[in-house]
Amino acid sequence: MKVTFPYMGTVVIYKKLLELLGHEVIVPPRPSQKTLDLGVKHSPEFACFPFKTIMGSYIEACEMGAEAIVTSGGHGPCRAGFYSEVHQRELLQLGYEVDFIVFDSIYRDKDRFLQQVKKLKGNQSWLKVMKSIFFTYQMVREIDKLEMKLQKIRPYEVKQGETTKVWQKIEKVFDKVMIKQELKAVVRQGYEWLDAIERAEVSPMEQIKIGIVGEIFVVMESSINMEIEKVMGELGCEVERSHYLSEWVKDNMLPSLFKNSHEEEILKKGEPYIEINIGGHAKQTVGQIIDFKERGYDGIIHLMPFGCLPELISQSITPKLSKEYDIPILTLSLDEQTGQANNRTRLEAFIDLIKNKKIRQYSA
Numbered sequence: 001m002k003v004t005f006p007y008m009g010t011v012v013i014y015k016k017l018l019e020l021l022g023h024e025v026i027v028p029p030r031p032s033q034k035t036l037d038l039g040v041k042h043s044p045e046f047a048c049f050p051f052k053t054i055m056g057s058y059i060e061a062c063e064m065g066a067e068a069i070v071t072s073g074g075h076g077p078c079r080a081g082f083y084s085e086v087h088q089r090e091l092l093q094l095g096y097e098v099d100f101i102v103f104d105s106i107y108r109d110k111d112r113f114l115q116q117v118k119k120l121k122g123n124q125s126w127l128k129v130m131k132s133i134f135f136t137y138q139m140v141r142e143i144d145k146l147e148m149k150l151q152k153i154r155p156y157e158v159k160q161g162e163t164t165k166v167w168q169k170i171e172k173v174f175d176k177v178m179i180k181q182e183l184k185a186v187v188r189q190g191y192e193w194l195d196a197i198e199r200a201e202v203s204p205m206e207q208i209k210i211g212i213v214g215e216i217f218v219v220m221e222s223s224i225n226m227e228i229e230k231v232m233g234e235l236g237c238e239v240e241r242s243h244y245l246s247e248w249v250k251d252n253m254l255p256s257l258f259k260n261s262h263e264e265e266i267l268k269k270g271e272p273y274i275e276i277n278i279g280g281h282a283k284q285t286v287g288q289i290i291d292f293k294e295r296g297y298d299g300i301i302h303l304m305p306f307g308c309l310p311e312l313i314s315q316s317i318t319p320k321l322s323k324e325y326d327i328p329i330l331t332l333s334l335d336e337q338t339g340q341a342n343n344r345t346r347l348e349a350f351i352d353l354i355k356n357k358k359i360r361q362y363s364a
């Protein structure tokens with residue numbers, strides 16, 4: 001079966017899992033202006049930005065011959081739960097008869113989850129399926145750890161752009177990995193490449209740590225968030241995201257044996273501000289802001305897709321959080337018309353504000 005998936009973050013991982021399960025994988029092109037134009041044209045006007053981007057990606061993948069789409073579901077009062085049905089209908093109207101294999105959290109409906117795995121597993125044995133899942137989970141954990149390390153190196157690189165080049169090399173070698181021994185070797189190689197990057201000495205006062213929070217798709221997909229991590233790194237800031245794929249897999253797909261309570265801790269921190277589940281990642285956004293502050297971060301960038309109701313609510317809480325926790329928060333609303341130059345100016349001004357705050361703190 002020729003399968004595809006929504007383009008989000010480190011796509012080499014989804015590709016690997018589907019390949020290990022014996023499928024021919026159609027990797028959609030990285031979202032571009034063409035993707036956005038297609039998505040906007042074929043989506044309801046009121047749909048949120050991720051819906052439109054994914055719509056465009058699906059059309060591109062269908063043009064490349066995809067027969068099935070593997071995606072995640074959603075629940076709660078946000079639209080993600082309807083994504084697959086609306087996308088499927090729209091694709092059908094365009095003449096693409098594709099199957100949808102939708103994974104919701106295993107904790108919501110185990111039977112449905114297993115049904116979807118069965119659809120995907122084809123003739124593979126359950127043992128092979130389990131091995132493939134755990135292998136790709138190990139892969140995603142390692143690649144996330146490497147990425148986290150990289151985000152702490154980029155602001156101090158002497159040769160601008162070197163860290164990004166190393167990351168591209170790391171993604172390439174991960175793409176070739178098929179067995180555990182190879183994984184170990186590429187992880188070792190990845191750390192060696194990262195350690196070899198020449199870095200400038202920077203005093204603690206000049207080091208700036210930024211947490212990036214918000215809706216999962218815009219936080220994880222660099223092509224639609226103006227490559228915020230790269231931009232912030234090149235402007236001299238260490239960054240960490242609120243969402244990493246390994247965390248999502250652990251919280252939604254693995255048996256509770258493999259979980260720790262970090263997600264629950266984050267939700268607890270958000271609880272005083274958003275008591276009930278309002279969908280999306282609004283509650284996590286609030287909890288993550290508090291968590292970043294407690295871990296010594298200097299500022300927060302809150303990414304909000306245009307048309308996202310849950311993040312609109314968390315945005316309305318950020319001024320209060322900023323005041324109560326004494327942490328600067330910059331919200332950026334993203335859509336297909338987001339201007340890079342304008343937002344870069346805002347980011348630079350935000351960094352200046354944090355720098356001045358730090359100077360005042362150190363000289364007090």
Ligand code: SF4
Nearest residue numbers: 048078079080280308
């Ligand atoms: S969380 Fe927001 S952006 Fe994501 S699917 Fe729901 S409404 Fe859309």
